[in-house]
Amino acid sequence: MFFNSLPFAIFLPIVFLLYWFIFSKTKNTQNAFLVVVSYYFYSCWDWRFLFLLLFSTLLCYFTGIKIEKSIKDSSRKFWFWLSIVFNLGFLAIFKYYNFFAFSLSEALNNIGIHSSPLLLDVILPVGISFYTFHGLSYVIDIYYKRINSEKNVVDYALFVSYFPLLVAGPIERATHLLPQVKLKRSFDFEKAKEGVYQIIWGLVKKVVIADTCATYANAIFDNYTSMNSLSLILGAVYFAFQIYGDFSGYSDMALGMSKLFGLDLLRNFNYPYFSRDIAEFWRRWHISLSSWFRDYLYIPLGGSRGSKLKQVRNVFIIFVVSGFWHGANWTFLAWGSINALYFLPSLLLGTNRTNMETAELHWDFNSIKVFFSILATFTLSCVAWIFFRANTIHIAFDYIGKIFTEGTFASQFLQNERYSYELLLLVLAFVLVEWNSRFKIEPISGKYSWLKMALCLLAIIALGTYADYKEFIYFQF
Amino acid sequence: MKKFITLVAKILLTILVLLIALDWLYTSVYFKNQDRGKVQYIFNSKARNYDVIILGSSRANNHFVPELFEKKGLKTFNYGMSGAHLFEASLMLKLMVERNYKIKTVILEADLGLCNDQLADGIASKFLPYIHYSEIIKNHFSGQKNFNELYYIPFYRYVDYDAIIGFREMFFNAINRKTSHLENQGYHPLLNGKPGNMKNDLTPLKPIRNKYYEEIKQICKQNNYNLIAVMTPMCSNVKGMDYFEKANKIYPEIHNLENVVQGDQYFSSCGHLNDAGARMFTAIVIEKFFGEE
Numbered sequence: 001m002f003f004n005s006l007p008f009a010i011f012l013p014i015v016f017l018l019y020w021f022i023f024s025k026t027k028n029t030q031n032a033f034l035v036v037v038s039y040y041f042y043s044c045w046d047w048r049f050l051f052l053l054l055f056s057t058l059l060c061y062f063t064g065i066k067i068e069k070s071i072k073d074s075s076r077k078f079w080f081w082l083s084i085v086f087n088l089g090f091l092a093i094f095k096y097y098n099f100f101a102f103s104l105s106e107a108l109n110n111i112g113i114h115s116s117p118l119l120l121d122v123i124l125p126v127g128i129s130f131y132t133f134h135g136l137s138y139v140i141d142i143y144y145k146r147i148n149s150e151k152n153v154v155d156y157a158l159f160v161s162y163f164p165l166l167v168a169g170p171i172e173r174a175t176h177l178l179p180q181v182k183l184k185r186s187f188d189f190e191k192a193k194e195g196v197y198q199i200i201w202g203l204v205k206k207v208v209i210a211d212t213c214a215t216y217a218n219a220i221f222d223n224y225t226s227m228n229s230l231s232l233i234l235g236a237v238y239f240a241f242q243i244y245g246d247f248s249g250y251s252d253m254a255l256g257m258s259k260l261f262g263l264d265l266l267r268n269f270n271y272p273y274f275s276r277d278i279a280e281f282w283r284r285w286h287i288s289l290s291s292w293f294r295d296y297l298y299i300p301l302g303g304s305r306g307s308k309l310k311q312v313r314n315v316f317i318i319f320v321v322s323g324f325w326h327g328a329n330w331t332f333l334a335w336g337s338i339n340a341l342y343f344l345p346s347l348l349l350g351t352n353r354t355n356m357e358t359a360e361l362h363w364d365f366n367s368i369k370v371f372f373s374i375l376a377t378f379t380l381s382c383v384a385w386i387f388f389r390a391n392t393i394h395i396a397f398d399y400i401g402k403i404f405t406e407g408t409f410a411s412q413f414l415q416n417e418r419y420s421y422e423l424l425l426l427v428l429a430f431v432l433v434e435w436n437s438r439f440k441i442e443p444i445s446g447k448y449s450w451l452k453m454a455l456c457l458l459a460i461i462a463l464g465t466y467a468d469y470k471e472f473i474y475f476q477f
Numbered sequence: 478m479k480k481f482i483t484l485v486a487k488i489l490l491t492i493l494v495l496l497i498a499l500d501w502l503y504t505s506v507y508f509k510n511q512d513r514g515k516v517q518y519i520f521n522s523k524a525r526n527y528d529v530i531i532l533g534s535s536r537a538n539n540h541f542v543p544e545l546f547e548k549k550g551l552k553t554f555n556y557g558m559s560g561a562h563l564f565e566a567s568l569m570l571k572l573m574v575e576r577n578y579k580i581k582t583v584i585l586e587a588d589l590g591l592c593n594d595q596l597a598d599g600i601a602s603k604f605l606p607y608i609h610y611s612e613i614i615k616n617h618f619s620g621q622k623n624f625n626e627l628y629y630i631p632f633y634r635y636v637d638y639d640a641i642i643g644f645r646e647m648f649f650n651a652i653n654r655k656t657s658h659l660e661n662q663g664y665h666p667l668l669n670g671k672p673g674n675m676k677n678d679l680t681p682l683k684p685i686r687n688k689y690y691e692e693i694k695q696i697c698k699q700n701n702y703n704l705i706a707v708m709t710p711m712c713s714n715v716k717g718m719d720y721f722e723k724a725n726k727i728y729p730e731i732h733n734l735e736n737v738v739q740g741d742q743y744f745s746s747c748g749h750l751n752d753a754g755a756r757m758f759t760a761i762v763i764e765k766f767f768g769e770e
Contacts, residue, residue: 020478187478187481189478189480189481192481193481193484196484196485196488215640418645422645453488453491454491454495457488457491457492457495458495458499461492461495461496461499461632461636462499462643462644463644464636464639465639465640466636466637466639467637467638467639467640467641467643
């Protein structure tokens with residue numbers, strides 16, 4: 001049941017009405033109802049996954065209490081590591097086992113030891129990376145005494161399984177969401193209106209930008225050997241907008257619908273393609289994951305303290321792990337490593353916190369520099385996205401090599417029976433809208449909101465891609 | 478909450494108004510053009526006279542060269558469409574009858590399409606802009622499972638088939654951008670293909686008594702059209718070549734011309750002749766069926 005599907009369009013209003021008209025009496029009825037519908041929502045993918053979600057929830061709930069109650073340090077450590085090992089263990093089995101088994105077998109074959117990998121016939125439970133990270137952050141925070149354990153199992157279950165964030169984030173923190181869950185929510189018209197606007201804008205990003213870009217990006221990437229230089233460049237640009245529209249569109253819808261239930265989720269994207277350097281890009285892209293790795297991996301490793309060598313090591317670890325979080329494939333590791341390389345100059349020169357404010361352009365010399373910095377950062381991220389999108393690292397290098405060696409910059413007719421350049425106008429219009437609204441959460445609110453909303457609805461209806469339906473990319477992670 | 482329900486109601490009303498307005502706009506645009514495809518070319522036309530028309534899939538579109546018929550003095554148009562099934566061929570013929578086309582002979586490519594009486598999404602959707610203005614189209618689609626949505630929800634058909642009749646196609650219609658579909662009197666010549674393409678597997682296909690083939694036979698009989706149903710050539714490296722014999726057992730009147738052109742040099746892909754092959758095949762067809770005229 002995807003956010004942009006007909007079943008969800010029926011599910012959401014029903015849940016909304018029941019929540020505010022039947023189950024709004026107390027915070028407990030609100031939370032219990034949301035847990036039930038969240039479990040129903042999750043079961044729509046595969047009811048068997050419910051056991052995994054339930055186990056992960058109960059594991060973190062009970063170990064959290066045990067950690068807090070343990071007087072002895074050894075006991076605290078025991079419950080802490082029990083939770084970590086089980087959580088990461090599930091992730092390892094479902095997401096990474098086959099990759100490692102296959103890679104090991106390949107490595108052995110390469111050195112002449114013939115082996116066939118013992119692969120598991122399991123499917124990746126949707127959202128496992130997201131709810132595992134919810135649980136991990138909760139347990140780690142309790143262990144380091146940043147928060148107290150949650151005693152109400154329903155409240156904790158809602159924190160983990162709340163349906164808007166269950167399958168693709170944002171990755172919430174107990175410090176942010178649990179306090180909201182502990183209070184009874186009252187209906188707030190302004191918040192709900194914001195939520196509706198955000199859902200509509202998220203839909204524009206998904207069905208108008210991401211899915212349309214996907215048809216072109218797929219036609220180019222899947223046939224890259226017969227593409228010319230211009231098409232290959234456009235393919236990378238279209239994929240950049242596909243993944244941005246797809247994931248940030250999903251996040252917008254998640255944040256928007258959560259507001260309908262009176263709960264604020266963490267912002268996940270802040271106009272990342274207007275970043276002036278890679279450090280800024282990573283403060284604006286998938287913020288909930290970046291900040292998770294910063295708080296639970298980078299800082300414990302020493303962060304930017306210690307020798308330069310140690311700092312470089314920490315940067316590489318965080319980016320490689322972040323790449324690996326996305327999926328069990330060498331291409332994701334390469335994507336993470338490339339971003340680490342991009343990040344290094346800022347780290348070594350101490351300029352990684354230079355661009356903290358949102359970029360602005362005026363009619364002056366500095367704005368030319370800003371404009372080209374944005375363009376350069378976007379170009380670098382497009383190169384990295386090629387590794388993210390390609391099926392193998394070899395293909396990614398081949399793709400990039402062909403951009404420089406093919407040498408033709410004419411329009412090309414693609415397999416989707418479209419010309420490669422056709423989408424540029426739409427992408428440009430989207431960039432302009434995003435630029436004009438970069439100080440807001442979405443572009444609809446403010447002056448002429450009714451007109452802007454009608455235009456968005458028009459775009460969704462008339463310009464959306466529906467026939468060639470595409471799932472949200474991040475659901476696979 | 479009252480304010481919120483009002484907001485949602487206004488949004489729903491806006492969506493409804495947009496759906497109705499867009500439906501009207503798109504449909505109006507599709508009505509004013511004849512140049513972008515064969516469906517429009519028929520729907521937006523008045524009576525035409527033909528000695529021969531050709532119907533079928535790409536195996537008709539790429540295999541019959543009207544130019545060669547014309548040399549014989551036969552006014553011909555190739556209405557074959559890549560991807561079409563007999564569902565669409567039948568509907569095209571019905572629309573021609575409605576528009577009082579004078580047709581002497583209908584050549585129907587009836588071979589691989591016999592194995593199902595489903596519509597072909599990519600082609601059938603081209604009729605949908607006109608569904609509210611043609612009883613024939615409405616009735617032809619009425620048995621489809623999504624008929625109610627297509628017919629009663631404004632703009633649904635343009636959303637459901639956006640890749641075929643959505644914004645892009647509507648826009649090109651509005652600016653009168655032409656396609657090559659109507660060039661060479663509808664015939665689309667193919668170039669030489671890659672050697673690797675010269676194989677096919679027909680074993681999953683099972684010919685059936687096809688509802689739309691029966692319809693076409695009936696229409697031709699009622700209107701005194703001479704129907705010539707043919708099976709067209711395939712390359713030699715095909716598994717399940719007995720498909721054609723099986724089809725002939727069900728419909729003995731279909732002329733099996735599958736093997737009249739031999740040699741991979743005449744094929745663009747296993748199921749499609751190249752231009753040289755198509756010319757050779759058309760010459761054989763003319764000789765066989767129009768030799769004495």
